[in-house]
Amino acid sequence: MENSKEMGWNLENSYSRLPNSLFTTLNPTPVRSPKLVILNHHMANSLGFSVEELKSEEGVAILAGNQLPEGALPLAQAYAGHQFGHFNRLGDGRAVLLGEQRSPRGKLLDIQLKGSGPTPYSRGGDGRAALGPMLREYIISEAMQALGIPTTRSLAVVTTGEATIREKVLPGAILSRVASSHLRVGTFQYVAQWGTVEELKELADYAIERHYPELSTDGNQYLFFLQEVIKRQAKLIAKWQLVGFIHGVMNTDNMTISGETIDYGPCAFMDTYDPATVFSSIDTQGRYAYGNQPYIGGWNLARFAESLLPLLDKNLEHALKLAQDAISNYSKQYHDYWLEGMRAKLGLFNIEKDDESLIEDLLNLMQKYQADYTNTFRALTIEIEDESKLFKAPEFIKWKDVWESRRDRQRESKDSSQELMQRSNPAIIPRNHRVEEALEAAVEREDNSVMEKLLNVLSIPYAYTTEQDEYASLPGPACQPYQTFCGT
Incomplete structure (x- = not known):
């Protein structure tokens, strides 16, 4: 493609030099009318792409698999796996690897189109993906990145203009996934x-x-x-x-x-x-x-x-x-x-032999009183009296006294301890009901504003801003019990 260099594509194909049994070369299956839903500007810039060029008609055509950038050698990877303990022969059933993008900093990163059509590994599937699950992966993977957890990333999601049939008819979509590699x-x-x-x-x-x-x-x-x-x-x-x-x-x-x-x-x-x-x-x-x-x-x-x-x-x-x-x-x-991470969540710099008991006692109390995991540590971090049953329980008040005495015994100041806790305890996570709220708006009403606002607050989970307070609220009874699906 003539403009792919200007767009920033700088692909290599190292995986294709592995034994042929490990992959099948094939092009993505073109879609009817691709449309960009969301583009990760920061990710695009770090990969050396022009954001404006990726947003163009030709850029979206590449993200949809309708055109190939210069240097692409699309392939579907073969692999196996124990699925719920049972060994199966598998492979990319709905994804193709365009190649490995060499970033301006010299890093080599896979760019894969997920939902790009059937492959020899599809096992009877249509090789497509629905918009909701692809946006879900975008939201969660970017939240994990902000939380400091190693993760694949999301570059973009485009709709295909075609229906995807699951339990019901859903809008089709393709996710551009970025990974250090897809080796499993x-x-x-x-x-x-x-x-x-x-x-x-x-x-x-x-x-x-x-x-x-x-x-x-x-x-x-x-x-x-x-x-x-x-x-x-x-x-x-x-x-x-x-x-x-x-x-x-x-x-x-x-x-x-x-x-x-x-x-x-x-x-x-x-x-x-x-x-x-x-x-x-x-x-x-x-x-x-x-x-x-x-x-x-x-x-x-x-x-x-x-x-x-x-x-x-x-x-x-x-x-x-x-x-x-x-x-x-x-x-x-x-x-x-x-254990190192839990000490940090409790603001502990040094090591004492009873630390693990202190941690386990807190977790046992949280389970007993059905306390929210994230908000319990958030409340301890910013020293607020949580309204949950846990914080009113005499057992917890006693535990808190032991914990505060433990913190007092270390050389670091209380302010330093709280700073460590703030770096270690996210004020917000992608609450399941908030994610569903964003997906419903985007899929059912083509309103991306809810998702964009959610992504914005999730991008700084340790900031403890007032704008994040509403996203720390718990789901109502109507949201329970929560259940997730594979999205295949």
Whole structure:
């Protein structure tokens, strides 16, 4: 396309140089009449794009898959995955990777069109997406970025001018997703199951070069790779837990090698604190409940380690020992990250042996009195008397005295402690009822103002501005119980 260079496209195609079994080259399926719904100006600028050019007719045509930018080599990736514990052969059933954009700062980032039509991996699906779920991913992924949680990003959402048939007729849409890469645990499972050891080595070398170039080539590079992926995932899931985020579908094909959160299907944020909280309509057994997420993370990483066995050592018994030793460190790593984060949420700089008991006592009281997770820490941060039952309970008042005594014993001032709490406790999260309110306005009435206002306040979650107060309010009874859907 002639204007793609002026638009800022600077694509590379490193993934296409991997074994052909890992992908299928194909173009997106054109749509009837694409229309831009939302464009992430900050993301566009950081990628080197001209915002005005992306908004043009030609720019929107590219974001819809109707035209290809110069340098694009569209492909759908193949991968496998344990879905709710069951192993399946999978792949991009409704997405194509245009290529990897080289940003002005030299960073290489995948740009994928999600909802771009059927692929050989669609398994009978239409390869399309509805507007609501694509806007939902846009909102949540950008909120996660602002919260400081590694995540894929959203560049734009366009409508297709075509209907998407699900339980009812819905407006179709395409999301432009940006990621450090779309390499998944399931990508390695796919090659381990159906590829050769040489192909597995090629994939691992590619992942290391792309995400862990600092790894030493002295020693067992693939063991170091495994250890680093474990560390990143332990840190990521701890961050999820610290803000009450529930992914909803932690299949191995939804766990990235880069350590980014990916695939915002049935995700949601917890209101009332309860480790058993589940929102996803398909998670009927609670496999991916809030309290299970750390365990599932370890289970998924064990599957990753299994896929790397041929690279860890030629002797299978020794390879198993190396893998088991690496995985055994996950629980402690996760726990250390979580405990460090919880100390920060309570304004604690130093370490005392009873800190974990102090934290667990608070969480137990929050569960007992059905306290809101985010607002409890918000109230402690800004020292307001919350109107919930928790703050009136004698048990909590006693706990608070113990906590304040604990803070007084550290060298840092109370002001420093509160500053640490403010940096660690978001004043607002994407409340589920607020997200639904924004989606309803955008989808049903083509009114994006509600979504734009929501995105604005979510962009500074630690600011504690008066404009955010209304977004900290809890959902009414009519919004409960809340349930999410995959959006496929």
